[in-house]
Amino acid sequence: MNNKEKIVAQFNIQSISFREQYLEEYFQCILCGTELVYTHDTDFIYQTVEEKAHCPHCKIESKNHSHKLQ
Numbered sequence: 001m002n003n004k005e006k007i008v009a010q011f012n013i014q015s016i017s018f019r020e021q022y023l024e025e026y027f028q029c030i031l032c033g034t035e036l037v038y039t040h041d042t043d044f045i046y047q048t049v050e051e052k053a054h055c056p057h058c059k060i061e062s063k064n065h066s067h068k069l070q
């Protein structure tokens with residue numbers, strides 16, 4: 001491997017169950033695999049909770065879900 005080559009992404013393909021896959025995608029960044037930081041903002045006027053996932057490595061925000069309060 002010369003100096004210009006660089007591993008950008010490495011994928012380990014293995015058969016995992018749907019549940020494991022879901023949990024992995026939920027807790028880890030889809031780009032780099034870093035553990036996501038979740039924040040929850042509650043809006044009592046609209047009765048919703050905004051769930052946001054943030055990757056501290058990529059500095060991206062993903063998975064913006066809105067949950068209705070009962």
Ligand SMILES: [Zn+2]
Nearest residue numbers: 029032055058
């Ligand atoms: Zn990331």
